[in-house]
Amino acid sequence: MSGGLRLRGLRKSFGGLEVLRGVDLDVAPGEVVCVIGPSGSGKSTLLRCANHLEPLDAGFVQVDDVLVGYELRDGRLHESSERDIARARLRMGMVFQQFNLFSHLTVLRNVTLGPVRVLRRDPVEVEREARDLLARVGLTEHADKLPGQLSGGQQQRVAIARAMAMKPSVLLFDEPTSALDPELVGEVLAVMRGLAAQGMTMVVVTHEIGFAAEVADTVVFMADGVVVETGPADRVLRSPDSPRTAAFLAHVRRHPDKETDHA
Amino acid sequence: MMLDTLHTLEVVRRRGFASRWGTGAVLVVVVGWLAYTVVTSPNLDWVVIGRYFFSTPVMEGVGTTLVLTFATLGIGLVLGAVLAMMRQARNPVAVAAASAYIWFFRGVPLVVQIVFWFNLALLFPTLGFAPTNAVITPFLAAMLGLGLHEAAYLAEVIRGGFLAVPRGQVDAALTIGMTPAQATRAIVLPQSVRVILPALGNQFILILKGTSLVSVIGGGDLMTRAQQIYGQNYQVIALLLVATGWYLVLVSLAGVGQRFLERWAAS
Numbered sequence: 122m123s124g125g126l127r128l129r130g131l132r133k134s135f136g137g138l139e140v141l142r143g144v145d146l147d148v149a150p151g152e153v154v155c156v157i158g159p160s161g162s163g164k165s166t167l168l169r170c171a172n173h174l175e176p177l178d179a180g181f182v183q184v185d186d187v188l189v190g191y192e193l194r195d196g197r198l199h200e201s202s203e204r205d206i207a208r209a210r211l212r213m214g215m216v217f218q219q220f221n222l223f224s225h226l227t228v229l230r231n232v233t234l235g236p237v238r239v240l241r242r243d244p245v246e247v248e249r250e251a252r253d254l255l256a257r258v259g260l261t262e263h264a265d266k267l268p269g270q271l272s273g274g275q276q277q278r279v280a281i282a283r284a285m286a287m288k289p290s291v292l293l294f295d296e297p298t299s300a301l302d303p304e305l306v307g308e309v310l311a312v313m314r315g316l317a318a319q320g321m322t323m324v325v326v327t328h329e330i331g332f333a334a335e336v337a338d339t340v341v342f343m344a345d346g347v348v349v350e351t352g353p354a355d356r357v358l359r360s361p362d363s364p365r366t367a368a369f370l371a372h373v374r375r376h377p378d379k380e381t382d383h384a
Numbered sequence: 385m386m387l388d389t390l391h392t393l394e395v396v397r398r399r400g401f402a403s404r405w406g407t408g409a410v411l412v413v414v415v416g417w418l419a420y421t422v423v424t425s426p427n428l429d430w431v432v433i434g435r436y437f438f439s440t441p442v443m444e445g446v447g448t449t450l451v452l453t454f455a456t457l458g459i460g461l462v463l464g465a466v467l468a469m470m471r472q473a474r475n476p477v478a479v480a481a482a483s484a485y486i487w488f489f490r491g492v493p494l495v496v497q498i499v500f501w502f503n504l505a506l507l508f509p510t511l512g513f514a515p516t517n518a519v520i521t522p523f524l525a526a527m528l529g530l531g532l533h534e535a536a537y538l539a540e541v542i543r544g545g546f547l548a549v550p551r552g553q554v555d556a557a558l559t560i561g562m563t564p565a566q567a568t569r570a571i572v573l574p575q576s577v578r579v580i581l582p583a584l585g586n587q588f589i590l591i592l593k594g595t596s597l598v599s600v601i602g603g604g605d606l607m608t609r610a611q612q613i614y615g616q617n618y619q620v621i622a623l624l625l626v627a628t629g630w631y632l633v634l635v636s637l638a639g640v641g642q643r644f645l646e647r648w649a650a651s
Contacts, residue, residue, distance in 0.1 A: 221552035235560030
């Protein structure tokens, strides 16, 4: 396989606790992968390691066949300079559970900051593109507001536009609807559904099994820092191989709005 | 009392332990008496105060005090920002170096540091090719002492401002391809300014008054000039009142400036 996202043998410990214990994951260009699993299974850490927000203890990440965070020299992986890490991260966009919009900048400037400051592109052209993106996520009339003036659902849609403005190869979503009031979840999922339909490569850590069933090509079930099961979304969600996957799915379906703490 | 008539009754506010008029009157009498005794004291020559308030040496002193204050603020802000970033760095050597700096320069009294820089020649008679005393003028010694000391305090003020910016916004800045340094400049610094300003106004006033310590090395500031003048004419109280008046004027102006800056930062 060429292009896409490739995670190999990812290991990561915090203190004495090993959160990732050797995770492999391949995401083909245009594929939508949903990662599900109980809290504390390492899903969020997996995404943060994928774009080197957390340095790895072992393993490697490749996006578009480029190593992220490390370079191969004399048979070893050396951590790259901050500048090279930043350049590799450009290939991946990320949407956070807590939105993490820049609270001192308007919605429009949140979206244009990266292309103008990092990619050094023409501000006029960037602004035109940013307004197009904001229209696509249904926020045309909010362009000049500050993030604090928006609802959670609106903020998360701005965050998606901000990530898309960098034209990444892969979009990473870290529980994008978990911090939202229930009535606002739908508007964010609708935007994500639109991106998937346009062929965006996406890795979505989520508790929304319904969304996974509808949009995902592949579903990955993680528990205790390892991938327990991976396969076509239909198959994994309908007739999982692993009893742990089955137990988790049964639990989530019984308590659809609760944090899923046990599987 | 019937509940349905309660809403028609008059509301009487609770009074403090004494009435405003009473405490106000006592205050006016006490302060007025103090002012009267000072103003009418035969030992205080108002003509002298009037003569020196706008005199050339005093005005030069005010100028030097202002230059020292802003130079100290400048050195303190730049060096303090660097120290604050070092304290947050991943590199443990940077963290330790910044912590040691802050520990040292916050721990040694300011007047000791000023006298130390002034007497640097006793430790290093020459700096490069030049004799130390030709390089370290009293003004430069004053600036080094004040600036290096202030940087230690401002580092902590600035670090507090950094901590007020949610860490997630830095993560977000990194994911749109910024380096940590870019994220600090574009995301963290502008947002911490709002948090830092009130404390910074406080520091500014402390610096302004702290410059008077450089009189111990003849730094040429307002206090130095006042001392030089009363050393000749023995009008100690009059010249101290000249200095007091100027310090109060400058501090008041700083307060106005701070309110203006805070309103600007909030918009």
